[in-house]
Amino acid sequence: MSDDHVYLSLAEGHEDGGDARWAFGTGFEDPLYGVDTAVPEGIDTAEFAAACVALGDDALVSAQRLAEWCTRAPELEEEVALANIGLDLLGQARLLYSRAGQVDGSGRGEDAYAYFRDPEEFRNVRLAELPCGDFAFSVVRLLVLSAWRLAVFQELSVRVQDPVLSAVAAKGVKELAYHRQYAAEWTVRLGDGTDESRRRMRAALEQVAPYLDELLVSAPGFGIDAASVRNEVTAVLDQVLDAALLALPAVEPLPGAGRDGDRTEHLAPLLAELQSVARALPDATW
Template structure:
């Protein structure tokens, strides 16, 4: 199966006669067009849907937070980079939501998952929903989440479900860049001025309490810790501390920050359901 059939650019399929989607404009084709979407024998459809939903929610919420840097990033080059990373994650969310709707028995489309669920229906990890803070915090969060997601996607590339496997294989390439971008900035800021070093230490302290949730969600702790250790050592920074935090976002228990984020994300779609633009 070609990845090109599974992962379509946001710029493809944009014509006036196509299907309208609030999330992505008018006329985009089904992102799983041409792919055999039958659930393979031996694959638990409920578990597959839950995995796609959770990873889709992580990507959508992370993309929304990254979009907040538009017009606010330290330099134009970084604004473009963060926007592109957000678009990569939005593309992943599209595919994961589409797959979820095909295997969870509801037949729902992408917009139903993105725009017409409340905060307690989301299954993203809480780290993704925290307010953006300063640039140092966004760098640290991106480093942690991209390292964690990359390690998980590398495993999912061998999934018995061909759709999830293809989505993960394509995502590995994107997430490798996301992680490298964040690592480069982490070293630059940690080993920079006293002020940038101070901000990075503060960001690591803020992120620390949310790491335990990542490490209980999937068995990738050793890989993620190794990456963080390498980067923080190069940056002259301390490793963030963590403690086990089972459940939380994966069970719908979120911080107070998710609902306002979703209100902004979903407001227009809910005010004009079914509208075309």
């Protein structure tokens, strides 16, 4: 199977987004223009806000890791692509944090969530906070996280009661379709490449595999069925890895969950760098 067959198949259902190879988050269209921002009746506001923050944390931490590839990517084109993906995720985090502050009644803005919480308060999945490693690891992690997040956002865009989150998810679907396609392209290229690139991809899969259960077993919140997300993600990974002549290794799942507050040793240094300026100048405006 050629690379293009994989990408075209994965892009099915996203034709309305235009060119799936572009980072859609760089546009200027406001996804909330004309959307009713009133909180719908019947929503458990505390639970809803917590789920928004968790998805925002996933995006913020992932964006920070992707930013670490600036000046370090294998080629300038890949540096730009990874930076654009990171900016997409940063935009998603901002919208999710803002909605959480509206829904929970606290009025907290996006900066309060991003810069003025300690590591133990974050609820991102642990895979997002692992160090970048080599390019193969970052590609595999991006494939897994983008495939999972796309499946979640597809559900959110049509099932969630909140029109704001539905609009945020609809915009995110276009962005995440590109993220997944980009990662799939590199997975096939490296997996079906040289002996060295294949070795590195296999090593990356060994590193990522223990964190898969955290994504695929727990419900993502908002009433979304975990089984539907799991089936979608598993099908995508099987398709891409088969084309790449790779396979997920059989490993023991890592106990615990980032959603429950379990953290790796890597999050605190990441946040220290991310939050340093805001905490040094807490009253500054930007």
